[in-house]
Amino acid sequence: MNEFFQMLKKDHVELKGILGQLVEAKEPKKREELFQKLREELVPHMKAEESTFYPPLMKKKEAREDVMEGVEEHHVSDLVLKELEKMPKGEEKWGAKMGVFKELVEHHIKDEESKVFKSAEKALDPDEFQAIMAKFDQEKQKIKKTLK
Ligand SMILES: [Fe+2]
Known part of the structure; x- marks a missing residue:
């Protein structure tokens, strides 16, 4: 399987575990x-x-619609994540919000691994995947450092 997809899937497995x-x-x-x-x-x-x-995929007709949905799902996830962050963890509502958030992220992961991966496979060539993979990892590590 595509090495980049394997990399993303590994993250997805970890995220689902924490959720x-x-x-x-x-x-x-x-x-x-x-x-x-x-x-x-x-x-x-x-x-x-x-x-x-997402940006290189946005330029491809066959992938654009699925990626736009992905972007919106990220946006909603980000909003709920911020609410969860602010809310005291002992509050009654926290558990309910967390449950909905888990479903939201799992739904996004499912769509990404099916729809987005499939259209990306058609839209990008191996060289493009290699370049994206290197940049993705670099960017992820960089952002991780700012959060600690
Ligand atoms: Fe995603």
């Missing part, structure tokens, strides 16, 4: 700890996709 732990966690301190971990993984991943993977 699963987060909806189970009830203790505020545990929630806080897991939430920080999620943020440090999710934000760099999304931002790096937005700056390195």
Whole structure:
């Protein structure tokens, strides 16, 4: 399989794992700890996709519609993530919001791995994938450092 997709899928697996732990966690301190971990993984991943993977796809007719949906899903995820960040982790509503957030991110991941990957495969050649992959990783590491 495409090496870049493998890289993204590895992140997705990790993110889904943290989300699963987060909806189970009830203790505020545990929630806080897991939430920080999620943020440090999710934000760099999304931002790096937005700056390195999505733009070249936006230029391709066959991928544009799916990518635009992906961008909007990132946007909504970002908004809910900010709300979750501000809200005290012991608040009753937090668990409900976290549950919805998990579904949102999982839905996005599913769409990305099916629709976006499929159209990207058609739209980009191996050289383009290599270039995107290098930039994606670099960008992700860079953003990660700013979050710690
Ligand atoms: Fe994404």
